[in-house]
Amino acid sequence: MSDEFRPPAxxxxxxxxxxxxxxxxxALVIAFGAIVAHKQGWFxxxxxxxxxxxxxxxxxxxxxxxxxxxxxxxxxxxxxxPGGVDVQLSIMNEHMARIPKGSKARFxxxxxxxxxxxxxxxxxxxxxxxLAEGEQLDFERSRGISEIVEDFRRQAAPAxxxxxxxxxxxxxxxxxxxxxxxxxRAEAEQIPATHKSxxxxxxxxxxxxxxxxxxxxxxxxxxxxxxxxxxxxxxKLATTLDSIDGAVVQMRQTAAEAQEALRGVRPVLDRSESxxxxxxxxxxxxxxxxxxxxxxxxxxxxxxxxxSFEAQGALRPAQQ
Amino acid sequence: xxxxxxxxxxxxxxAAAALCAGCAATPSEPLPPIGARAADANARGxxxxxxxxxxxxxxxxxxxxxxxxxxxDADAIAANAINxxxxxxxxxxxxxxxxxxxxxxxxxxxxxxxxxxxxAELRRAMLELASRNTSGAAEWLSRAERRCERLACxxxxxxxxxxxxxxxxxxxxxxxxxxxxxxxxxxxxxxAQTELANAARNLGRARLANGEAAQAxxxxxxxxxxxxxxxxxxxxxxxxxxxxxxxxxxxxxxAARGYLERAQTVSHAAGxxxxxxxxxxxxxxx
Numbered sequence: 001m002s003d004e005f006r007p008p009a010x011x012x013x014x015x016x017x018x019x020x021x022x023x024x025x026x027a028l029v030i031a032f033g034a035i036v037a038h039k040q041g042w043f044x045x046x047x048x049x050x051x052x053x054x055x056x057x058x059x060x061x062x063x064x065x066x067x068x069x070x071x072x073x074x075x076x077x078x079x080x081x082p083g084g085v086d087v088q089l090s091i092m093n094e095h096m097a098r099i100p101k102g103s104k105a106r107f108x109x110x111x112x113x114x115x116x117x118x119x120x121x122x123x124x125x126x127x128x129x130x131l132a133e134g135e136q137l138d139f140e141r142s143r144g145i146s147e148i149v150e151d152f153r154r155q156a157a158p159a160x161x162x163x164x165x166x167x168x169x170x171x172x173x174x175x176x177x178x179x180x181x182x183x184x185r186a187e188a189e190q191i192p193a194t195h196k197s198x199x200x201x202x203x204x205x206x207x208x209x210x211x212x213x214x215x216x217x218x219x220x221x222x223x224x225x226x227x228x229x230x231x232x233x234x235x236k237l238a239t240t241l242d243s244i245d246g247a248v249v250q251m252r253q254t255a256a257e258a259q260e261a262l263r264g265v266r267p268v269l270d271r272s273e274s275x276x277x278x279x280x281x282x283x284x285x286x287x288x289x290x291x292x293x294x295x296x297x298x299x300x301x302x303x304x305x306x307x308s309f310e311a312q313g314a315l316r317p318a319q320q
Numbered sequence: 321x322x323x324x325x326x327x328x329x330x331x332x333x334x335a336a337a338a339l340c341a342g343c344a345a346t347p348s349e350p351l352p353p354i355g356a357r358a359a360d361a362n363a364r365g366x367x368x369x370x371x372x373x374x375x376x377x378x379x380x381x382x383x384x385x386x387x388x389x390x391x392x393d394a395d396a397i398a399a400n401a402i403n404x405x406x407x408x409x410x411x412x413x414x415x416x417x418x419x420x421x422x423x424x425x426x427x428x429x430x431x432x433x434x435x436x437x438x439x440a441e442l443r444r445a446m447l448e449l450a451s452r453n454t455s456g457a458a459e460w461l462s463r464a465e466r467r468c469e470r471l472a473c474x475x476x477x478x479x480x481x482x483x484x485x486x487x488x489x490x491x492x493x494x495x496x497x498x499x500x501x502x503x504x505x506x507x508x509x510x511x512a513q514t515e516l517a518n519a520a521r522n523l524g525r526a527r528l529a530n531g532e533a534a535q536a537x538x539x540x541x542x543x544x545x546x547x548x549x550x551x552x553x554x555x556x557x558x559x560x561x562x563x564x565x566x567x568x569x570x571x572x573x574x575a576a577r578g579y580l581e582r583a584q585t586v587s588h589a590a591g592x593x594x595x596x597x598x599x600x601x602x603x604x605x606x
Binding site (some may be wrong): 304305308309310311312313 | 359362369389396399400402403407408409414416439442443445446449450451457475476479481482485514515518555560580
């Protein structure tokens with residue numbers, strides 16, 4: 001009888017099979033690890049840049065960093081520093097060329113006010129040059145929903161107040177309408193009395209028409225009387241016209257006499273004109289002599305006349 | 321003898337009347353010494369302009385301007401600055417003429433009367449147009465026009481005339497004719513004979529540029545008649561030159577040559593001979 005171990009015939013090559021299984025399992029673990037590392041971007045070279053925010057509310061490690069809505073990195077670390085929180089962003093190197101100096105970062109949500117939080121990068125001008133490792137970007141927080149609601153409330157409050165006023169005015173108008181309706185009702189109640197008054201008025205008009213007929217008859221009688229008296233008046237008018245004619249002749253004679261008189265006055269007027277001219281000369285001389293010259297100082301415009309002819313330029317007055 | 325006596329009597333009456341008037345009139349407020357000196361210098365300048373001594377006139381207006389500035393008399397400062405710009409332009413010193421106006425135009429804080437500012441702006445527009453700077457002229461003209469609200473001011477005819485000249489310089493004869501006609505109406509309603517003659521001349525130029533030689537000659541004749549009455553040799557010369565152009569355009573070379581000869585006679589007699597050779601060549605009269 002031998003001491004050597006002999007595996008049972010039911011499990012031939014068991015050791016080789018176990019080793020193969022273990023190797024396969026190890027290969028699976030390594031592949032899984034490689035996939036996870038690939039997904040985590042461990043094989044991708046990344047550049048760290050920083051932002052400093054007064055508070056890190058809503059920001060967490062692993063939060064995606066987006067450029068034009070495309071994920072280009074993630075939040076890799078956060079540290080408290082004096083004045084806020086220093087947030088480190090790991091950006092894939094292949095995208096660094098699109099983030100020049102002067103770019104800004106801001107906190108945003110993917111679908112307006114609701115949705116996943118992200119850090120969004122707003123690129124600066126390409127002329128500024130590429131961003132270097134460890135450089136800091138300016139950061140701005142977007143408005144939160146509470147701030148937006150507060151802003152809306154502040155803007156809507158005056159509109160609501162106006163609406164409230166308008167509604168109260170409508171209510172008051174309703175009160176006025178009821179007053180108007182009651183007044184109309186009172187007026188409607190008085191319509192029968194008005195109807196009776198109108199009937200009385202029509203009867204009075206009939207009577208007035210009868211009286212007017214009588215008046216017209218008397219006017220007719222008067223006109224007949226005037227017709228009879230007209231020839232007498234015409235005779236008297238002719239006499240008056242004759243008198244006026246005589247007066248005109250008399251006036252014509254008077255005018256002729258006045259003309260004669262004026263002819264006599266003409267030399268006197270001529271002499272007066274001469275005297276006035278002389279007086280004018282004396283006045284002009286006196287105005288130039290002290291002490292009268294101050295009293296007669298002329299206050300005309302002190303500027304030379306502005307003549308549009310000068311706009312032609314080429315023609316100047318001749319100097320003497 | 322009786323004539324002498326009557327003359328003496330008239331003089332005595334007039335003297336008595338003058339004394340009475342002097343006694344009756346309230347004494348005017350005496351001018352301050354500097355103000356009186358400025359007014360005298362201004363009056364001397366005006367007298368020298370009338371005498372044709374423009375250099376002397378410029379000195380007088382410079383003195384008047386300095387005196388007015390020493391007492392901050394805004395109206396007198398502006399008036400003398402404008403006078404200086406006119407006289408400098410006559411002396412051919414266009415740059416100095418512009419600088420003189422800067423006293424008024426570049427000082428918006430000083431309370432110059434609106435009328436003076438408008439006069440200064442119009443003068444500046446004229447200087448720019450004389451230098452063929454039409455855009456500058458248009459700018460200053462629009463400023464003056466804003467002050468001359470609805471063209472109701474006394475400078476409206478001059479303003480319209482400058483606008484007409486500007487339109488003509490910009491090759492817009494139809495606009496120039498319309499503006500010149502407006503200037504004719506404005507000048508006639510105000511009895512401004514000088515500007516009426518200028519407006520008639522501008523109207524003639526616009527019509528000539530529009531190819532209406534006969535109507536242009538009629539307008540120039542009107543301008544010449546007024547300028548004869550005003551007795552201004554420069555303008556008579558200008559009217560005759562324009563009449564020569566109009567006659568040449570109408571094909572009447574003899575008449576054109578006659579007008580040119582008259583123009584030369586006028587300029588020689590006025591002591592300002594101008595060579596008409598180039599114009600003769602331009603009008604194909606040689």
